[in-house]
Amino acid sequence: MAVITPPQKETPARPRANGTARRPRRSHVLNLASLAIGLAVWALVSLFGIADLPGPLAVASRAVEMAADGTLAGDLAASLRRVFIGFALGTALAVPIGFLMGWYPTARGLLEPYVQFFRMVPPLALIPLAIVLLGIGEVPKIFVIFLAAFLFSVVSTLQGVVNVDRTLINAARVLGAPDRTIFVKVIIPASAPFILVGMRTGLGASWATLVAAELIAAQAGLGYRMQQAQLYYDLPTIFVGLIAIGVLGMAMDRLLLLAEKRLTGWQERR
Amino acid sequence: MTDKPENKIEFRGTAKSYPMKGSVFTALDGVSLEIADREFVTVVGPSGCGKSTLLNMAAGLDEPTSGEVLVDGVRVDGPGPDRGVIFQQYALFPWLTVRRNVEFGLRIAGISTDERARRAQRAIDLVGLTEFADALPKTLSGGMKQRCAIARAYAVSPQVLLMDEPFGALDALTRVQLQDQLLETWTKEQRTVMFITHDVDEAVYLARRVIVMAARPGRIHRIIDVDLPYPRTEEVRLSADFSRIRNEVWHSVYHQEAAAPAP
Numbered sequence: 001m002a003v004i005t006p007p008q009k010e011t012p013a014r015p016r017a018n019g020t021a022r023r024p025r026r027s028h029v030l031n032l033a034s035l036a037i038g039l040a041v042w043a044l045v046s047l048f049g050i051a052d053l054p055g056p057l058a059v060a061s062r063a064v065e066m067a068a069d070g071t072l073a074g075d076l077a078a079s080l081r082r083v084f085i086g087f088a089l090g091t092a093l094a095v096p097i098g099f100l101m102g103w104y105p106t107a108r109g110l111l112e113p114y115v116q117f118f119r120m121v122p123p124l125a126l127i128p129l130a131i132v133l134l135g136i137g138e139v140p141k142i143f144v145i146f147l148a149a150f151l152f153s154v155v156s157t158l159q160g161v162v163n164v165d166r167t168l169i170n171a172a173r174v175l176g177a178p179d180r181t182i183f184v185k186v187i188i189p190a191s192a193p194f195i196l197v198g199m200r201t202g203l204g205a206s207w208a209t210l211v212a213a214e215l216i217a218a219q220a221g222l223g224y225r226m227q228q229a230q231l232y233y234d235l236p237t238i239f240v241g242l243i244a245i246g247v248l249g250m251a252m253d254r255l256l257l258l259a260e261k262r263l264t265g266w267q268e269r270r
Numbered sequence: 271m272t273d274k275p276e277n278k279i280e281f282r283g284t285a286k287s288y289p290m291k292g293s294v295f296t297a298l299d300g301v302s303l304e305i306a307d308r309e310f311v312t313v314v315g316p317s318g319c320g321k322s323t324l325l326n327m328a329a330g331l332d333e334p335t336s337g338e339v340l341v342d343g344v345r346v347d348g349p350g351p352d353r354g355v356i357f358q359q360y361a362l363f364p365w366l367t368v369r370r371n372v373e374f375g376l377r378i379a380g381i382s383t384d385e386r387a388r389r390a391q392r393a394i395d396l397v398g399l400t401e402f403a404d405a406l407p408k409t410l411s412g413g414m415k416q417r418c419a420i421a422r423a424y425a426v427s428p429q430v431l432l433m434d435e436p437f438g439a440l441d442a443l444t445r446v447q448l449q450d451q452l453l454e455t456w457t458k459e460q461r462t463v464m465f466i467t468h469d470v471d472e473a474v475y476l477a478r479r480v481i482v483m484a485a486r487p488g489r490i491h492r493i494i495d496v497d498l499p500y501p502r503t504e505e506v507r508l509s510a511d512f513s514r515i516r517n518e519v520w521h522s523v524y525h526q527e528a529a530a531p532a533p
Contacts (some may be wrong), residue, residue, distance in 0.1 A: 061408075069360045093334045168361055171361035171362075173330075173348075174330075174331070174355040175374055175426060176330055176351035177378050266364045266406050
């Protein structure tokens with residue numbers, strides 16, 4: 001894309017630039033301080049409070065062990081693989097269907113009852129059914145993740161299309177744009193912010209669903225590892241699993257946020 | 271279809287009504303109006319008089335329930351690049367830079383890259399956005415956004431310019447600037463302009479004829495000729511003739527009941 005030259009006078013560029021430059025640094029310091037305090041409290045609680053609670057050091061050494069013998073990497077790979085396949089399939093199907101529903105009232109009328117119904121059913125509630133029908137392999141787990149990602153993305157894509165400013169469509173029409181061009185050049189970019197928000201919530205939901213699905217039935221993965229650890233009263237492993245889930249989830253969310261900023265930076269903030 | 275018609279835009283008994291619960295709401299009640307080639311016409315009237323509906327029908331964005339609109343003697347059937355439309359809300363594509371916005375219509379017309387760049391640059395220069403050609407709309411002020419929208423319309427060289435309260439959201443100073451700029455371009459390129467406004471001063475300053483509309487049902491109330499010379503300058507704006515015409519328009523906009531007793 002082209003270089004953006006900010007206008008010289010109209011925008012209060014100076015004070016805002018300073019504000020945004022200072023704020024992240026300050027908040028980063030606060031974040032780090034909060035992390036340190038949290039670790040200290042955790043250590044104290046495990047030393048003097050709850051007897052069986054492992055401290056940060058115990059958990060860290062367990063993490064090192066798990067990393068060394070390859071179980072951590074194996075579990076991460078298994079979990080991430082499921083999430084990515086399910087999420088990719090779900091989003092890939094949701095975006096075109098969302099566009100279809102937003103663009104053609106007939107498609108919307110036919111599909112909306114199902115979308116609205118399944119939105120109210122937590123994907124996890126389908127696990128018993130999925131296991132009975134699809135077996136205990138990868139398929140039922142990927143299926144529920146697919147469903148979680150799909151439902152969030154389809155609704156937000158639909159919202160995006162419905163919310164496209166009519167005057168933008170009219171502006172394209174009066175410049176001679178046929179429907180196909182309006183769809184590609186106006187509807188798709190204009191609904192991109194909605195789609196990306198849907199993808200982010202969808203990814204969060206996928207991740208949550210995955211771990212829960214692994215707790216119920218899996219042979220590998222972070223959820224499975226925690227389930228096993230529970231049987232052997234292995235608290236440090238459970239903590240390693242929990243932290244890994246949180247950190248990975250945050251990392252994926254950050255990646256999508258970055259993509260969102262890149263792709264929809266043209267939006268006016270009010 | 272045969273010889274070139276004298277009237278660029280022609281409304282023939284153009285009416286628009288919407289079904290409302292139990293009754294029918296008449297937005298426009300059989301409007302007939304002829305706008306000559308290269309004429310600059312402004313339309314003023316109270317809200318709900320159907321002035322935007324009238325413009326949208328000429329643009330092909332709205333269909334009359336009865337009657338018809340002709341442009342160049344041909345019945346309007348949908349929008350087309352021969353009629354440029356400027357909206358009050360600018361309607362720029364926020365994800366495109368000024369240049370890409372201006373090129374939008376040229377791309378659709380399938381114009382070659384070189385020619386496209388040349389024509390877009392010309393339109394951008396014309397509205398004075400040269401330095402901001404590669405800026406995104408969000409970095410522009412309201413006046414600059416509207417100038418960009420005007421450049422986008424100019425780029426495809428429409429013969430008719432339909433402007434729906436284009437300067438309505440701008441501050442008074444910017445508005446005057448853009449009015450002068452618009453007149454300057456109009457003098458050079460002599461397009462037919464139909465310009466909707468609720469600002470009486472603006473209506474008189476720009477137009478050769480002011481169409482005053484009335485509401486409920488939407489109809490033409492009066493047509494007032496503006497016998498002021500072009501180019502319109504500050505001198506014209508401050509002249510006694512200008513204020514005389516302005517008063518006349520003002521009266522017919524704000525005291526319609528007195529002027530035209532209801533049947």
